[in-house]
Amino acid sequence: MLVILILFITGLCTMFASLHPNKALPKYLGILGILIALVTLHLRLGLGLDFPAFFTMFPLTRIMTVIALFLILILFILQRKYEKDYDWSAVYSLMLFSTCGVILLLGQQNLLILFLGIEIMSIPLYVLAASKKTQAASLEAGLKYFILGAFASAFLLFGIALVYGTTGSFVMNEIIHIQNINGVQLPAYFHIGYIFIIIAILFKMAVAPFHFWSPDVYDGSPTVVTTFMTTLVKLGSSVTMYYILVGYFRHQFDNYFKFLLPIICVSFLLGAILGLAQNNVKRMLAYSSISHIGFVLTGIILGIALQDMSLFVFYLLTYTLSSLIVFSILDYIENGNAVFLDHLNGLSKHQPLLAVAFAIGILSMAGIPFTGGFIAKYRVLTGIYQINGWMFAIGLLSSAVAAGYYLKTLNRIFFYENNQENFAIKNIYLVVIMVILSIMILILGTLPELLLQGIHKYFLA
Amino acid sequence: MQLILILPLIVALVAFFMPNKLVKEFSLAFSGSFFLLSLYVLFKYDPLNYYNFIYYNETFLVGTGGSLHIGLDSIGVMMFALTNFVIFYVNIMAWEKTYTRSFYGCVFLMQFALIGVFASLNAILFYFFWELALLPIYYIVYKWGNGKELNKTFVRFFIYTFVGSLFILAAFILFAVETKSGSFEITEMAKNSLTGKTQILYTIFLLIGFGVKIPIFPLHSWQPSTYRKAPAEGTVLLSGIMLKMGLFGLLRWLVPFQDDALPIIQKVVIILAIIGTVYGAIIALRRNDLKLIAAFSSLSHVGLITAGIFAYKFVGFQGVAFQMLVHGINIVGILYIFDIIERSTGTRYLSDLGGISSKSPLFSALTLIIIIGTIAVTPLTNGFPGEFLLLMSVFLYNPILGILAGSTIILGAAYLLRVYQRAFMGEVSEHVSNFKAVSAFDLTALGFIALLVLVLGIYPQFILDISANGSQYLTNLLELKNN
Amino acid sequence: MILAKILILSPIVGFLINLILGKKLGKASGILGTVAVLISFICAIFMYQKVVSDGAYEVPFFTWMHISTLHIGFSLWVDELSSWMMLIITGIGTLIHLYSIGYMSHDKGIGRFFAYLNLFIFSMLMLVLGGNFIMLFVGWEGVGLCSYLLIGFWFKNVEYGHAARKAFIMNRIGDLGLLMGLFLCIQNFGTINFNEINSIAAGDLALKASGQLGLYQPYIYTAITLCLFIGAMGKSAQIPLYTWLPDAMAGPTPVSALIHAATMVTAGIYLVVRNAALFELAPFTLNTILVIGMATSILGAMIGLFQNDIKKVLAYSTVSQLGLMFVALGVGAYTSAMFHLTTHAFFKALLFLGAGSVIHAMSGEQDILRMGGLRNKIKLTHLTFAIGTLAIIGAPFMSGFFSKDEILEKLYNHSPVVWGFALASAAITIIYMVRVYTLTFWGKFRGSQEQESHLHESPSSMTLPLIILAIFSIFGGLFNLPHILGGGLSQKMAYWLSNINSLKVLPPHTSHLSHSTEIMLMLIATAVVLVLGSFAFLKFKKQTNDQLVKPRFGFSLWGEKKFYVDELYHNLVVKPMESMSDFCFYYVEHYFIQPIVFGSTRLFYGVGQLLRTAQNGNIEYYLAYIAVAVVIILTSILFVF
Structure with missing residues (x-):
């Protein structure tokens, strides 16, 4: 809770700091705040501030919070070439607020907090999506996101209401308890409520067939916002899904997880096939994220079935890391808003290190060995095989098809001649961070036990 | 000695950051010393001690079943030497050209991955190296390839190989999950066995996965166009060593796990392989592009090797091991020759060539030796022992198939001598008239290959002794499981 | 050692x-x-x-x-x-x-x-x-x-x-x-190992002789020997x-x-001789050898009759003689075949080297129609070539006479019909060899002026081998004289060769020919040689230039064109092979192999493009999709679970 407070205050500070003539001030304030938050987490301060019926720092929460803070830290540190002519103060503060929502989701104990978290996470995003005020696409993205998001919130609220109506409680433990007692005798509208909540979260995760907003929004938003969405938002909503499946409605898992399987399959295939037909890199990666979130969802289900959270945590970690790399570099490349394949041409000639880092990020997404993506995907696939052979086949097929479009981007970077001059700008921060991140991905791919054991030691000991 | 395995990676990293001026000399020196080192390893191979020199077992990739379990067994040590040989020759071939450091880096990265493939005793580790080996070759093929529709060719190559490797992964996962062992150690895997449908699936998956790389007919459509568009060095890597990955994979990851020996699949594969053998040879009869001839010749030779594997006989395995090595040497020689021709005349179309013999007698003599060695079953050249044993194993499996496979000794002679006749004999053609003299450097390098052709042909027992161990192991395993 | x-x-x-x-x-x-x-x-x-x-x-x-x-x-x-x-x-x-x-x-x-x-x-x-x-x-x-x-x-x-x-x-x-x-x-x-295989075959031969079944099925021997014979066919031009x-x-x-x-x-x-024991166990193969040898012998001789290139004639004569040797092998006369092989080696080497000497003298000319009258210009070559010709046609008491006679005798012993065919082949041989000899060395010179001025005898390094070979062509028969003429040298070679492993184990060869029959056969052969030889000599000697160059028709044209066998092979084997190669490359590869992968990529692309239309950017559609999806999920849950 203390972390959320710190971030919230930092957000407020950055918002007011934008009044200061120094445009860089909000950014540094933000970085400072995040660092403080990280230190608090490390020192385990503020544990007493938790409210058992509302918000608790589970070990999972701590892990995810650290990852989330880490991600947003990097987002903040990165220097952007158009930083000067774009009002960033609001962006920073909104991101911080949204992060508050994410962290709230990570430790929720209560359906109300869930709703609150989702809204706190989403509302700044609607604004962020539309933050390039001069661009119609950005505004359109914001509006679309807002309308569809509101739709989803309605589902969520309706679901929560139904569940409350049957159980008379918002609190996780109580809901579990009531289900324990009543067994199967809960009324039908409890189940409908449950389904509605899940659908709302599926929407937030952008799982097919609730994914329609994501390509448009990813494409229209400023790339930095897209980065934020593919990393932190995915993190928050996935963990929420985990809580719903194994927390609030643990007893319904065996009854209902099967209806998620076709949805996952559809995500696999849609993400792969639709991405193939794209020229717009951001849209392409949006579809790729649909496919990946399918894997995450599978990881969650498997994690519950096999009692091994690390499946989806690891997947999320590698996926967010690699998309952080890829989107940050797209951010560097982008000219205007959209990034088309042509814009990637010849990056390797001008920025070889960035090109290699981008390649590692993409390869990790494609699940090539020696990158974290392989380990993550491999573990999930092994799990899927145990559930259903056909799903396993579809998972592999989607990897194969998706590899096709990942390859396209790599071809552009390495083998095409450059036709524009915007790679000339050197950005040492970006290069260094990207190299570090790509090395991290390689380490995740070759020595995952280092990380897993480290996490275990740090958080659970 | 385990350092041998990691050394190429270090060299690759150094090469990536070297100045372009120096990298050529650096790479040649290193690849040459690797080659000498591998000769030392080969000569010191002790058949009594199964995993010589290089054996290492360490936990790695916890949670995936992977481990750092490596060792060079008898056939592996031959492939190790072949890898270093091919990489050495790639560097030699690149000597006359202007490649940047990333080329050399890729080549050494490839070497690292290839050695890993041949040394892995853990399925996941194997898969790691398998995929790693693909990346540099993609880069080399696309970056330095040329010709129309390179993109299309490359996409085809990529799809084939990538999908192929996914099949391999699927097979391994299948094995681990279905046997409930969850272990990917080859020693552990050997203790378990699949049955029924899952075994058929395992076999088919691996056949597709490795078959693409080999390639087994009809999975070869990537091959001719890729050979054609890839730079000469890329082609050398592809046919000299990468297709051995597939063959080696079959030997190591499929044959030992064939419990019921699956007679139907065995028959189907042998028939397909022999169709490929004849089909490749027939196509090669009339092609005009030297590289296409090399591609289809490769298809033909490799088909026979595949058939030899699936004959499940000791002689077959011996032939496979020998021929894998020899095909590597000879195809490098052939492609090197073609490259010299292309470099000196600016064309690689037979219709433009003629009369090189008059221009460079020594070059044509060496060419003739290498071509004779590549023509199947010519005694006292290295082409004899391997192909002889392979044909024998196929014949012992089924005489009719043996005769069909044997037709390759006629067709092989036909298309290769056609090349020699068209390019080297006859009157000097227009393109050849300003044939640049072949440098002493190239002649020495080719001479060494020619020497290998003769030495291995006259005294093959040296290699057969090394491979006997591995072949015996496979034969025993199969007999044990069948009885 | x-x-x-x-x-x-x-x-x-x-x-x-x-x-x-x-x-x-x-x-x-x-x-x-x-x-x-x-x-x-x-x-x-x-x-x-x-x-x-x-x-x-x-x-x-x-x-x-x-x-x-x-x-x-x-x-x-x-x-x-x-x-x-x-x-x-x-x-x-x-x-x-x-x-x-x-x-x-x-x-x-x-x-x-x-x-x-x-x-x-x-x-x-x-x-x-x-x-x-x-x-x-x-x-x-x-x-x-x-x-x-x-x-x-x-x-x-x-x-x-x-x-x-x-x-x-x-x-x-x-x-x-x-x-x-x-x-x-x-x-x-x-x-x-030859010796081991031989002893296996010997065992079976012994079993067979005693009326028992062999250790191995007869078809195995037939298969093996047929395969070996195919090998022999290739090398020995059958x-x-x-x-x-x-x-x-x-x-x-x-x-x-x-x-x-x-x-x-x-x-x-x-x-074949090396594995005679195997062949002896496969009568079918022996008969095949007999038939193919005979056919080759006659075909080779016929083609030789109509060729004008001196070396081509000699080449077809080799084909024909080899056929004769195989005929001998076919009736089990292994040593006779070896004997003929030996004498043939002498006189064929002599003839070829003689022809070489002629070509050398004629500055590379090989067409006998452009030669003629060379007997005075290159005397030594002429003499030795004449000896070679006499030897190959089997003139009495030359080496070829004995070896051919021995084969004919064995053939007569086997079957008079076979003997008749072989004799016919020998007769054709006489005609074309005499033709070559006569056209080359007799009559008038038909070449160009320039060639005539260059005519010269070859150097001694070339004539010396001719002389040595000529001596052997005359006396080569001494190695294996027939019994009736033999004395101490009779069947010497047969005696030597009978020691080798594969022949040692064969059942003893029983000849039921009487001495008188043998002499009669010899006389017939001699008569044929003398009559045909002198007839041919006189005929070709008299032929004028015009008669020689007159275009051929009918059978002799066929003969000159080598019975179109080359063309036949070209159309039956080479062409189909080439079309097959092109067919595979242009059609099979293109329409069958390549679509395997491109078909699937196109499929995915197509589906992708189709689905893209759903993502049309209109928010009302999106809402509708979501609503439909929710409905589907809810109904499926209600009905399925």
Whole structure:
């Protein structure tokens, strides 16, 4: 809770700091705040501030919070070439607020907090999506996101209401308890409520067939916002899904997880096939994220079935890391808003290190060995095989098809001649961070036990 | 000695950051010393001690079943030497050209991955190296390839190989999950066995996965166009060593796990392989592009090797091991020759060539030796022992198939001598008239290959002794499981 | 032992020195090459004596391949047969080498030429000395390779290159047969050692003689021997694999002499004799050999009748004579075949070298229609060529007379019909050989002025071999005189050869021919030779220029066109192969192999494009999709669960 407070205050500070003539001030304030938050987490301060019926720092929460803070830290540190002519103060503060929502989701104990978290996470995003005020696409993205998001919130609220109506409680433990007692005798509208909540979260995760907003929004938003969405938002909503499946409605898992399987399959295939037909890199990666979130969802289900959270945590970690790399570099490349394949041409000639880092990020997404993506995907696939052979086949097929479009981007970077001059700008921060991140991905791919054991030691000991 | 395995990676990293001026000399020196080192390893191979020199077992990739379990067994040590040989020759071939450091880096990265493939005793580790080996070759093929529709060719190559490797992964996962062992150690895997449908699936998956790389007919459509568009060095890597990955994979990851020996699949594969053998040879009869001839010749030779594997006989395995090595040497020689021709005349179309013999007698003599060695079953050249044993194993499996496979000794002679006749004999053609003299450097390098052709042909027992161990192991395993 | 090593290594040393230093040595390379073979010849003489006195022995070198139970030693087996072959190879080989010094003296590639010749001799020695099938195969392939190199020696000529390739590939077809026979031996007998196979066959022969079933099924022997015979067909130019031999004339003339007389083509005969015991167990194969040999003999002779190229005539005569030898093998007259092989080696070498001398004199002209009246210009060549002709047509008391007569006798013993055919073949031989001889040396000179002015006798290095070979062509019959004429020399060669393992085990050959029949047969043959020979001589001597160049029609045109066999092969084998190659490349690859992957990528692209239309950017559609999805999920949950 203390972390959320710190971030919230930092957000407020950055918002007011934008009044200061120094445009860089909000950014540094933000970085400072995040660092403080990280230190608090490390020192385990503020544990007493938790409210058992509302918000608790589970070990999972701590892990995810650290990852989330880490991600947003990097987002903040990165220097952007158009930083000067774009009002960033609001962006920073909104991101911080949204992060508050994410962290709230990570430790929720209560359906109300869930709703609150989702809204706190989403509302700044609607604004962020539309933050390039001069661009119609950005505004359109914001509006679309807002309308569809509101739709989803309605589902969520309706679901929560139904569940409350049957159980008379918002609190996780109580809901579990009531289900324990009543067994199967809960009324039908409890189940409908449950389904509605899940659908709302599926929407937030952008799982097919609730994914329609994501390509448009990813494409229209400023790339930095897209980065934020593919990393932190995915993190928050996935963990929420985990809580719903194994927390609030643990007893319904065996009854209902099967209806998620076709949805996952559809995500696999849609993400792969639709991405193939794209020229717009951001849209392409949006579809790729649909496919990946399918894997995450599978990881969650498997994690519950096999009692091994690390499946989806690891997947999320590698996926967010690699998309952080890829989107940050797209951010560097982008000219205007959209990034088309042509814009990637010849990056390797001008920025070889960035090109290699981008390649590692993409390869990790494609699940090539020696990158974290392989380990993550491999573990999930092994799990899927145990559930259903056909799903396993579809998972592999989607990897194969998706590899096709990942390859396209790599071809552009390495083998095409450059036709524009915007790679000339050197950005040492970006290069260094990207190299570090790509090395991290390689380490995740070759020595995952280092990380897993480290996490275990740090958080659970 | 385990350092041998990691050394190429270090060299690759150094090469990536070297100045372009120096990298050529650096790479040649290193690849040459690797080659000498591998000769030392080969000569010191002790058949009594199964995993010589290089054996290492360490936990790695916890949670995936992977481990750092490596060792060079008898056939592996031959492939190790072949890898270093091919990489050495790639560097030699690149000597006359202007490649940047990333080329050399890729080549050494490839070497690292290839050695890993041949040394892995853990399925996941194997898969790691398998995929790693693909990346540099993609880069080399696309970056330095040329010709129309390179993109299309490359996409085809990529799809084939990538999908192929996914099949391999699927097979391994299948094995681990279905046997409930969850272990990917080859020693552990050997203790378990699949049955029924899952075994058929395992076999088919691996056949597709490795078959693409080999390639087994009809999975070869990537091959001719890729050979054609890839730079000469890329082609050398592809046919000299990468297709051995597939063959080696079959030997190591499929044959030992064939419990019921699956007679139907065995028959189907042998028939397909022999169709490929004849089909490749027939196509090669009339092609005009030297590289296409090399591609289809490769298809033909490799088909026979595949058939030899699936004959499940000791002689077959011996032939496979020998021929894998020899095909590597000879195809490098052939492609090197073609490259010299292309470099000196600016064309690689037979219709433009003629009369090189008059221009460079020594070059044509060496060419003739290498071509004779590549023509199947010519005694006292290295082409004899391997192909002889392979044909024998196929014949012992089924005489009719043996005769069909044997037709390759006629067709092989036909298309290769056609090349020699068209390019080297006859009157000097227009393109050849300003044939640049072949440098002493190239002649020495080719001479060494020619020497290998003769030495291995006259005294093959040296290699057969090394491979006997591995072949015996496979034969025993199969007999044990069948009885 | 040491002799055998010198014998085998001497040519290979000659080969290596000539190959590496050939350019620097110049003409000395010829002498070097000749000496190398001469050394072998001397060794061969001593070895022969040793074998006759002490019996056969093995000379092991090293283990070549060792694969589980199959042990392939690099070892030589010296017995009467192999040392007899050795003598022919090295003896005639030496003479041909000697001859080549003169013949090739103007050629730049003389070093290379002698290197190949030496390699040829080496391969042939390997072939006959090999103690097992693999060693034989080494030599077998080796001579094929050398013939390729030598036929295509003048590499600038595209036609020669074709001929060389054709020879190699035709041989390869035979090799495949041999290889399959070899595999069958391994499969059934588990060994490839001649002596072991022989003792297996001997066991079965003995069982058969006592009326029992053999250890192995008869069809196994039939299969093995048929395969081996296919191999023999390729090397010894039998129907249908004979067309390479006449084309092999593309090489320098000494090469033709070497291929046709002493080496290569005799390999098939040798193979059958070496495995006579196996063949004896397969009557079907023997009959096949008989029929094919007979057909080849007559076809070769017929084509020879209508050829105008002096070397082509000789080449077809070789095909025909080889056919005759196979006929002999077909009736089980193994030693007779060997005898004819020997005498044939003498006179065919003589004829070829003589023809070479003529060509040399005529500045490269090979067409007999442009020769004529050479008897006064190149007397020595004429004399020796005449002796060669007499020998090949079987004029009385020449070597060919005895060897041919012996075969005819054995054939008559087998069946008079076969004898009749063989006699017919011999009769045609008489006509075309006399034709060649007469047109070349008698009548008027028909060549150009320039050629006439250059006419000269060959140097002594070329005539000396001619003289030696002529002497042997006359007296070669002494090796194996028939009983009735024999005295101390009668059937000497048959006696020697009967010691070898494969012949030792055969049932004793019973001849039910009386002496009077033998004499009668001999007289008939003599009469045919005299009548036909003199008739032909007179006829061709009188022929004028116009009669000669008159265009042919009907049967003789067919004959001149070699009965269109080459064209037949071209249309039946080569063309279909080529169209198949193009068909596979342009159609199978394009319409069958490639769509496997491109079809699937197109499918995914197509589906992708289709689905893209759903993502049209209109928010109301999106809401509708979501609503539909929710409804589907809810209903499915309600109904399914």
